[in-house]
Amino acid sequence: MTESAAEPKNTKHVVIVGGGFAGLHCARKVAADPNIRVTLLDKHNYQQFQPLFYQVATSLLSASNIAFNLRSTLIRHPNVDVKLVEVVSVDLNSRTVHTAQGAQYQGDYLVLAAGSEANFFNTPGAVEHTYPLYSLHNAESLRSRILAMLESADADHSLIDKGALNFVIVGAGPTGTEMSGAFADVLQSWKQRKAVHKAFWDLPLDRAQVYLVDAGHAVLSAFSTKAQEYATRTLTQRGVQIRLHTKVEEVGDGHVTLSDGTRILTRTVIWAGGLKASSISGLKTGRGGRIDVEADLTVPGVPGVYALGDFANISGKDGQPLPQLGSVAQQSGNWCAKNILLDVAGKPSEAFRYLDKGIMAMIGRDAAVAEVGEHRHEVEGAIAFAAWLGVHAALLTSTMAKIEAFMEWAWWYFGGARDDIVLDRSEELQVNWNEDTEEMADVSKQPQTAGQRRSA
Ligand SMILES: Cc1cc2nc3c(=O)[nH]c(=O)nc-3n(C[C@H](O)[C@H](O)[C@H](O)COP(=O)(O)OP(=O)(O)OC[C@H]3O[C@@H](n4cnc5c(N)ncnc54)[C@H](O)[C@@H]3O)c2cc1C
Incomplete structure (x- = not known):
């Protein structure tokens, strides 16, 4: 007790x-x-700012930008006791x-x-082989996996044929869309000879593929048709391959199988498919x-x-x-x-009234959609992008976190290299590149699950 x-x-x-x-x-x-x-x-002994997990996963922000110690946050309240x-x-x-x-x-x-x-909706292999994005630990594991794939492919270009640079994102809601957009920015930065390309100058990053898969009919289904079309157009222009009306049937250690029969070789499947x-x-x-x-x-x-x-x-x-x-x-x-x-105080309670300020999603540099207020006034492009930055900075917990996040974003915006590319979880490098053939030869083999590696 x-x-x-x-x-x-x-x-x-x-x-x-x-x-x-x-x-x-x-x-x-x-x-x-x-x-x-x-x-x-x-x-956890910290509050985690989930809307920015994908920016940690893509090395744009570091963990300390989006996680805040609960005791420090509540330091002015001596009548609050925090227990881990x-x-x-x-x-x-x-x-x-x-x-x-x-x-x-x-x-x-x-x-x-x-x-x-x-929520993996009982999709075979999803628990074991996908990267969800619901904790800081998830975001850091995913960042290490992405870096591990870049490092592995850089050391041995033949691994690109085995899916090292194929990234599959399941679920085209705000999380999946923002994640695809961030990947697309990395590809863009390659074309512009910036950031990741400077670090991985020997890696043919033009061979990287980003797939966004969703069983539904649209990207960002909760948004208006106009916003959906804008998001689809922007992502496609930036190189993302969008597969709608398509379910993920099964995920393996080295592949994903879609409902239209397509089999994509990949070592990085990101689960943004439900909660x-x-x-x-x-x-x-x-x-x-x-x-x-x-x-x-x-x-x-x-x-x-x-x-x-x-x-x-x-x-x-x-x-x-x-x-x-x-x-x-x-x-x-x-x-x-x-x-x-x-x-x-012995008074009756009151019914909750939600003040709807609208919804927004980042699609990448200079591209976002926002539907402002209850009546969903639509904004897209650079203005929505600026609004997204402002709203998310305002939501961050401490003044220091706001300043640091803004500095990181400004650095990114003006083309600075992402330097948070330390591969600190070496387990993400451990990949059996011959998975498919060995899987058939030895069905009793029980590899460590992604869930075990990433439990948080
Ligand atoms: C990747 C991602 C992107 C998102 N983007 C946006 C966005 O752009 N805009 C937006 O408005 N919303 C966004 N959301 C949704 C938003 O983050 C959530 O709606 C919000 O965090 C919910 O707040 P909460 O306090 O209910 O739960 P949480 O913020 O999840 O907090 C729950 C807390 O409970 C703790 N906890 C859980 N289980 C236990 C347990 N058994 N024992 C003790 N502690 C426990 C957790 O550690 C956590 O600290 C996003 C969510 C995700 C995952």
Whole structure:
């Protein structure tokens, strides 16, 4: 049992699971009341800024630009205690959570904000052989794998025929589109004799191929037709091969098989194909494995228990669940804190109202799409690109992080070399280049899975 010692009788205890956008905003706001004590539980000791994972994966930003220590972030709140633990189960009725480390935490209020994880939709081989992009660890592993492929192909050009420079991205939503655009920028920089080309001057990077595969009918399906067409046109012009109406049937150690029968040799498959709520037992889940909530963000039938952000199905004005976005998470975190403070004051809670500021996606240098506000005023190209940089810098947690990220972006924009190209995870170099033939010869062979290498 992990509970602190004596405390004033009127102090209320709020236990928050997850220090992401939702949990952190809730913690900060509720802790402004000195009569409240907060315990924030997270399996990482940092907040990770997921929208910029793909920039870490493509060496544009370093990990320290997008991960922020939770204790430092909350240093001004002495009534918040951060614990590095993994929550494995919940008892809703007693508002108690149990951790993998054997501890339990019970609060007057329990806030569930554990976010999402990759959903592989039972695609054979996807867990073992793809790179998801849902944690900092994932992003760093992917960066090392990309660098490992460049290094391997540079040392032995014949590996290009075995797929060393083929990169397959599964899912053409914002994450997959942004990732493809970043790859396309690397290819562009080769054409302009910049960045990666300067470092890998002996590597025929013109042979690199980037595939963006999606079972749906469009790139960026949540955006307008005009934005979809702009994104498709821009990516195609920059060399990305887009395969729509196409499912990934199976992923192997050295290939991916598509529903139209195409087999692409590749050692780097990036999974941006879907997400589900983080797995914690003891919860009744609804659509997307998420927790359905009432209008005031409480879990039905259990007053004092809230679910927020990506972890929850929060209804919008039209009754449909709101999308998994940073802005939904932030606003629900603040609103939950407000409702807890109302409850502590003996007042009724209020129904959550989401202020829709719009959606945006980066497609590459000077190219982005933005649909601003509830009425989706459309902007694309360089203006949307500038807006994207501004919005994401503003969302970063500390002033120093904002300045550093801006400096990195400016450096990139004006053609500076990416120097965060240290291959620090040597396991990503370990590739069996004869996989297909050996796989047929010895089916009992059990290689270490990508999931084991990249568990985070
Ligand atoms: C690659 C990517 C790109 C994205 N791009 C954008 C974008 O451009 N714009 C946008 O608005 N949104 C974007 N999103 C979505 C946005 O990042 C999420 O909606 C937002 O992070 C959700 O916040 P959250 O607090 O609900 O969850 P998270 O931010 O995921 O935080 C959950 C926290 O819970 C912790 N946790 C999970 N399980 C446990 C456990 N069992 N025990 C203890 N702790 C646990 C995690 O460590 C994490 O710190 C993107 C997401 C991804 C993955």
